[in-house]
Amino acid sequence: MMFVDRIDGIDAKEVKxxxxxxxxxxxxxxxxxxxxxxxxxxxxMKLQDLKIIEKDPDLYxxxxxxxxxxxxxxxxxxxxxxxxxxxxxxxxxLRELLSTPIFFKENDKIxxxxxxxxxxxxLRWKLKRLGYITDGSFSAELIKLSEEAYITxxxxxxxxxxxxxxxxxxxxxxxxxxxxxxxxxSSILKKLSGRIVGRAGDELVDGIFKYxxxxxSGKLKEISSVYxxxxxxx
Numbered sequence: 160m161m162f163v164d165r166i167d168g169i170d171a172k173e174v175k176x177x178x179x180x181x182x183x184x185x186x187x188x189x190x191x192x193x194x195x196x197x198x199x200x201x202x203x204m205k206l207q208d209l210k211i212i213e214k215d216p217d218l219y220x221x222x223x224x225x226x227x228x229x230x231x232x233x234x235x236x237x238x239x240x241x242x243x244x245x246x247x248x249x250x251x252x253l254r255e256l257l258s259t260p261i262f263f264k265e266n267d268k269i270x271x272x273x274x275x276x277x278x279x280x281x282l283r284w285k286l287k288r289l290g291y292i293t294d295g296s297f298s299a300e301l302i303k304l305s306e307e308a309y310i311t312x313x314x315x316x317x318x319x320x321x322x323x324x325x326x327x328x329x330x331x332x333x334x335x336x337x338x339x340x341x342x343x344x345s346s347i348l349k350k351l352s353g354r355i356v357g358r359a360g361d362e363l364v365d366g367i368f369k370y371x372x373x374x375x376s377g378k379l380k381e382i383s384s385v386y387x388x389x390x391x392x393x
Contacts, residue, residue, distance in 0.1 A: 162224040165211045173209065181205050200238045207239060215274055218300070233276045233299070240277035249281045250316065257313050258372040261301075262352040269309040269348070271302045286312055310344050313375060321377040328382040333390030344374070350389070 166174065184201055185193055193201070206212040212221065221232035252275065261270040273279045282302065283293050291308040304312070314322065322340055330336045334343045351367060370389070373381035 162206065162211050166209070169209055169211075177205050177208050180208075200235060200242070203235045204239045204242065218274060236274075237276040240275055244277060246281075249278055252278050253282060253285075254316055254375045255372075257309075257316065258368050258375055260309060260367065260371075262348075263303070267306045268303050269306055271304065271309075272300055273302060274300055282312070285315065289315060306345065306348065310341050310348070313344060313371075314340060316375055317377065324379060325374055325377060325382060328379050329386060329390075332383065332386040333388075334386075347371075347374075347389075 181201065185198065187193075203212065207214055212224075216236070218229060218232050218236070221227065221235065222229055225232070225235075227235070256271050256273060256278070261272060263270060271282065273282065276299070279299070279302065286293055286304070286308060289308075289311050291304070291311065293308075294303040317325065326334075326336075326340045326343065329343050334346070338346065347370065351370060354366065370385055372378070373385055
């Protein structure tokens with residue numbers, strides 16, 4: 160369905176509200192004073208408010224429906240996210256993405272797929288601060304990391320006190336205490352990468368998320384349940 164056709168299914172009161180906000184913003188401080196660039200961004204954001212465009216859309220949807228270049232689509236999404244996202248919101252999104260990494264067989268590479276260009280920059284900034292560089296040469300939406308870099312950013316997203324409790328919970332499930340959090344996470348990743356062979360789609364994502372989300376979110380009860388027999392050697 161084309162973006163414009165989605166208007167038919169929206170409540171008239173909601174359309175009226177968003178249209179009023181659009182006109183009010185356009186006339187501030189005076190009619191015609193807003194630049195075309197700012198108006199394009201404003202209109203894009205209002206289309207998101209109406210859910211005509213998703214908050215985290217696929218770039219191709221924007222390109223094909225708005226008839227713009229991929230660079231223009233990324234810029235619109237970047238500007239919209241920059242105006243609506245706080246660092247806390249970006250960190251929350253990043254935790255979710257770190258819970259669903261993509262494993263590569265070669266060179267122990269791990270990739271993160273990010274459609275939000277602002278979040279991509281946020282991740283790169285965090286990694287640079289931690290002393291790592293990223294590889295986005297294959298695709299702007301696919302960021303490749305070494306296992307060490309992935310483990311470091313994963314650990315950095317967890318507060319120190321929570322990290323200690325998470326490590327203790329994993330040790331109770333059979334993890335080797337002497338490895339520390341990073342070492343235990345490395346062993347988890349190696350085991351997960353072996354388990355996902357042959358899986359695809361939602362089954363693949365769910366299989367990884369089930370184990371990594373409780374760690375990065377500090378869900379101690381889930382950790383005790385999910386990792387109960389995880390470290391038992393077959």
